[in-house]
Amino acid sequence: MPQPLVGSFPYDKVKGTAVPKPTRTASEQGYVSEITKGIAVTMTHFFKNTRAMVRGERPDPVVDPMSEGITTLEYPDQKRPYPERFRGVHRLTHRDDGSPRCVACLCCSTACPAQCIYIEAGEYGGKDKRHGYERYPVKFVIDELRCIFCGYCVEACPCDAIRMDTGVHPVPYDSRDQFIYGKNMLLAMASQAGKQKHENPRAEPPDADYGPIERLAGHH
Amino acid sequence: MPSIKLDGKEIPFEKGETIITAAHKAGVEIPHYCWHPGLSVAANCRMCLVEIDATPTRRQLVLDVLAWDEKKQDYVPGRKPKLEPACQVECIDGLVVKSDTSPNVSDARKHVQEFLLLNHPVDCPICDQAGECKLQDYWLSEDKQPKRKTEEILHKPKAVEFGDTIVYDAERCIVCTRCVRFMDEIAKDPVLDKRERGNLGEIFVSPGRKLEGHYTMMVDEVCPVGALTTKDFRFKARVWFLKKVPSICPGCATGCNTWLDYDARTGEVPRLRPRENLAVNKYWMCDDGILTHRRVQEKRTLHAYVGKGKARKEVSPIAALKAAAQLIKDAPGKVAIILSAQRSTEDNFALAYLAKKHLDVKELFLARVGDWDGDDILRDNDANPNVRGAQRGAGDTSLSPLSELAEPVAGQQISVLIALGGEADISDATTVGALGRAKLIAIAANHGPLTENAEVILPAASFAEQDGSFINRQGTEQRFSAGPEPAGDSLAGWDILARLARQLGKPIDWKSFLDVRAAMKAALPSPAAANPESAAAAAPAE
Ligand code: SF4
Ligand code: SF4
Ligand code: SF4
Ligand code: SF4
Ligand code: FES
Numbered sequence: 001m002p003q004p005l006v007g008s009f010p011y012d013k014v015k016g017t018a019v020p021k022p023t024r025t026a027s028e029q030g031y032v033s034e035i036t037k038g039i040a041v042t043m044t045h046f047f048k049n050t051r052a053m054v055r056g057e058r059p060d061p062v063v064d065p066m067s068e069g070i071t072t073l074e075y076p077d078q079k080r081p082y083p084e085r086f087r088g089v090h091r092l093t094h095r096d097d098g099s100p101r102c103v104a105c106l107c108c109s110t111a112c113p114a115q116c117i118y119i120e121a122g123e124y125g126g127k128d129k130r131h132g133y134e135r136y137p138v139k140f141v142i143d144e145l146r147c148i149f150c151g152y153c154v155e156a157c158p159c160d161a162i163r164m165d166t167g168v169h170p171v172p173y174d175s176r177d178q179f180i181y182g183k184n185m186l187l188a189m190a191s192q193a194g195k196q197k198h199e200n201p202r203a204e205p206p207d208a209d210y211g212p213i214e215r216l217a218g219h220h
Numbered sequence: 221m222p223s224i225k226l227d228g229k230e231i232p233f234e235k236g237e238t239i240i241t242a243a244h245k246a247g248v249e250i251p252h253y254c255w256h257p258g259l260s261v262a263a264n265c266r267m268c269l270v271e272i273d274a275t276p277t278r279r280q281l282v283l284d285v286l287a288w289d290e291k292k293q294d295y296v297p298g299r300k301p302k303l304e305p306a307c308q309v310e311c312i313d314g315l316v317v318k319s320d321t322s323p324n325v326s327d328a329r330k331h332v333q334e335f336l337l338l339n340h341p342v343d344c345p346i347c348d349q350a351g352e353c354k355l356q357d358y359w360l361s362e363d364k365q366p367k368r369k370t371e372e373i374l375h376k377p378k379a380v381e382f383g384d385t386i387v388y389d390a391e392r393c394i395v396c397t398r399c400v401r402f403m404d405e406i407a408k409d410p411v412l413d414k415r416e417r418g419n420l421g422e423i424f425v426s427p428g429r430k431l432e433g434h435y436t437m438m439v440d441e442v443c444p445v446g447a448l449t450t451k452d453f454r455f456k457a458r459v460w461f462l463k464k465v466p467s468i469c470p471g472c473a474t475g476c477n478t479w480l481d482y483d484a485r486t487g488e489v490p491r492l493r494p495r496e497n498l499a500v501n502k503y504w505m506c507d508d509g510i511l512t513h514r515r516v517q518e519k520r521t522l523h524a525y526v527g528k529g530k531a532r533k534e535v536s537p538i539a540a541l542k543a544a545a546q547l548i549k550d551a552p553g554k555v556a557i558i559l560s561a562q563r564s565t566e567d568n569f570a571l572a573y574l575a576k577k578h579l580d581v582k583e584l585f586l587a588r589v590g591d592w593d594g595d596d597i598l599r600d601n602d603a604n605p606n607v608r609g610a611q612r613g614a615g616d617t618s619l620s621p622l623s624e625l626a627e628p629v630a631g632q633q634i635s636v637l638i639a640l641g642g643e644a645d646i647s648d649a650t651t652v653g654a655l656g657r658a659k660l661i662a663i664a665a666n667h668g669p670l671t672e673n674a675e676v677i678l679p680a681a682s683f684a685e686q687d688g689s690f691i692n693r694q695g696t697e698q699r700f701s702a703g704p705e706p707a708g709d710s711l712a713g714w715d716i717l718a719r720l721a722r723q724l725g726k727p728i729d730w731k732s733f734l735d736v737r738a739a740m741k742a743a744l745p746s747p748a749a750a751n752p753e754s755a756a757a758a759a760p761a762e
Pocket of ligand 3: 340341342343344345347348349350351353354355356392445446447
């Protein structure tokens with residue numbers, strides 16, 4: 001026996017317009033003739049496409065997606081190229097000597113509206129040439145699942161240390177922890193053009209164009 | 221009261237006060253770097269320049285200047301009042317001073333600001349001061365123009381260690397000498413000084429010495445820029461992520477007023493800063509006091525435990541409460557309590573209240589930690605912040621030291637102890653033995669000798685995580701506020717005691733801190749806590 005609907009909706013009081021049942025012709029009701037029509041349409045396209053492919057007339061779906069004709073993409077074997085400024089997953093840039101350009105200033109995590117960047121700052125040791133000048137990220141973690149790909153982190157970074165020019169869109173993984181990108185993962189990524197370096201050259205100790213410590217240089 | 225007129229506003233002053241001091245007291249800020257209300261006047265930064273009108277007894281100095289004329293596209297001779305440092309000029313009744321309203325002053329501030337930033341590295345992203353830096357604040361309010369100097373800045377030593385606590389960055393230093401004056405005048409150890417002149421000027425430590433003593437971290441606090449940083453806080457947090465609540469240092473009986481800076485996301489307390497209270501600590505704190513922030517993270521109990529030594533295991537808070545209640549029920553008339561000079565007056569009151577009202581306890585003991593080296597600057601010999609508060613919590617009953625515990629425990633008059641706090645100075649073996657023999661229930665935030673010997677540990681909130689008050693050596697009750705949420709399974713001390721009472725079938729209906737305060741007021745109408753809100757208003761009781 002059908003169960004009564006939960007609650008007490010006043011069906012008897014509701015006024016509405018009855019929608020008439022569609023009427024069917026004999027051929028529709030007969031099934032076979034309609035199916036034949038459908039298969040005919042499919043086969044027309046099949047032969048048309050096959051002919052276009054054999055003759056080389058089919059537009060390239062990757063570079064020519066707006067043309068007439070069949071431009072179906074065979075994803076993931078074929079991929080449409082992303083525009084140059086497409087915001088993909090992040091990467092951390094390298095200095096010329098391969099060390100991370102990031103100075104662990106937390107500007108990016110401050111700007112991030114999703115609060116998905118976690119950084120722990122460390123100090124270059126007493127012997128390091130950058131001692132006193134730079135801090136570096138001991139930990140740098142981005143939760144790509146939480147990230148809304150707004151690019152604010154890239155805007156906020158004062159030293160071109162973080163970029164979203166990898167051209168890699170967020171990949172589906174099968175567990176959540178795989179979306180947590182650590183420092184090494186981020187440093188291993190490259191731009192669409194394969195670059196890993198930063199583009200923010202700056203005089204740093206002990207570069208030649210970095211001035212001496214004046215007192216030690218004898219200006220008295 | 222005599223007064224001056226600053227930008228049209230009447231500002232009263234006391235004889236001998238400078239313009240900036242009078243304004244500061246009236247809540248008006250005149251931009252400044254080198255002046256500090258607690259230090260002598262150096263007048264070297266020139267940020268506080270103001271225009272002072274002539275009075276019958278004081279003429280105005282006027283300078284002949286060349287001023288740029290936009291129309292003539294040339295310099296033309298003109299006259300301009302000579303500006304004077306507000307931090308050095310004493311107030312005279314009726315003096316008319318222009319600060320924000322004078323275009324000459326705005327002009328001067330802009331130039332001073334540009335001058336100070338001439339060789340400044342502006343590495344704010346990696347500077348711990350960023351967010352609370354006077355250079356940033358005044359650039360925004362007075363200057364707001366991009367740097368005009370195009371040459372590489374003058375480089376000076378960076379990350380110079382000034383001892384075990386402080387790191388100095390000469391490039392960021394504006395040579396205001398606040399740190400020099402602090403070490404000289406307050407810490408009474410003139411170990412810092414300035415060398416070189418002009419843009420080569422920098423601060424250094426006397427040769428053969430290092431910055432040491434009990435008051436080194438205060439130099440970071442007085443530094444208006446990021447030149448001095450403490451190793452303790454260096455790179456630990458960005459200040460804009462921190463929230464602050466007014467608190468009291470739990471380091472010693474002085475009870476310095478503090479700002480407790482905490483990260484609400486993690487519950488961490490990366491630093492304490494002094495909070496101005498002229499009656500207690502003025503503007504200062506000692507290093508050990510600042511480092512008490514570590515107690516919020518270090519050696520925390522966090523979870524409830526039952527059992528001793530190897531048999532100890534973590535249990536749910538409710539299971540621990542039940543176990544504690546069972547211990548108490550099994551030993552009627554044989555329960556004693558140990559109050560704590562480390563925990564708030566309210567927690568002590570709550571335990572004493574439960575014990576006297578419901579458990580018929582006669583013997584009250586007091587756990588305290590040992591003395592440390594006091595001085596006549598701030599530090600008290602007594603490293604317990606709340607000996608007086610514990611006594612007040614106990615009302616008229618006098619508190620015995622822990623060393624008197626051995627006899628009644630040996631004589632079986634006491635078999636269960638309820639102790640507040642984990643820390644205690646227990647040096648003699650008999651007391652340790654007594655603690656070991658009795659069944660101890662410890663309500664503690666940090667592990668210490670008491671939790672070590674405890675049968676049941678109930679995790680309590682630290683001083684940072686609960687509201688409370690301490691009564692300092694002057695007899696002043698000072699309130700502190702809860703910052704982060706209690707860590708782990710911990711709860712406020714009084715809350716645990718109220719829950720324990722419920723387990724014992726003797727409910728105490730405190731729902732909030734204010735309920736405890738009200739109960740305390742009703743039970744102990746003593747004048748000792750005459751003025752709970754304001755420490756400054758209460759007179760020293762000694
Ligand atoms: S893209 Fe936006 S949401 Fe993602 S990490 Fe950067 S700032 Fe955060
Ligand atoms: S990525 Fe850039 S903004 Fe983020 S911490 Fe590193 S340097 Fe700062
Ligand atoms: S001292 Fe101030 S202005 Fe200078 S780098 Fe630090 S935060 Fe920036
Ligand atoms: S270190 Fe700081 S307090 Fe000391 S002179 Fe330099 S700017 Fe002033
Ligand atoms: S505050 Fe520095 S000169 Fe007055």
